[in-house]
Amino acid sequence: MPGLVVDFQNRCVDIKATICLDEGMLELIACTKETKEHESIVTITARPMHVHTALLLLGANNGKPASEPGEDDSPPSETEPQAAKQPECQTNPF
Secondary structure, eight states: OOTTTTTTTEEEEEEEEEEEEEESOOOOOEETTTTSGEEEEESSSSHHHHHHHHHHHOOOOOOOOOOTTTTTSOHHHHHTTOOOOOOOOOOOOO
């Protein structure tokens, strides 16, 4: 997949990125080029669906959209699976 490498041995995804924000308001960690660079730390060349697929290949679980405190304070139902511990990745700047 262009712009990323899946490291199955270390259970990490290396994503090619460029720093685009070093000062200002932060809304996103990463975005694709020509989208929201004014509020993201880095731009990535990989397609978002490829990043998602790479994480799923490593065993990550789908998440939930962010919510405001108090919006979803209900405990998970008995049929809802508990979140599994996600693999830890370390970043190595090059």
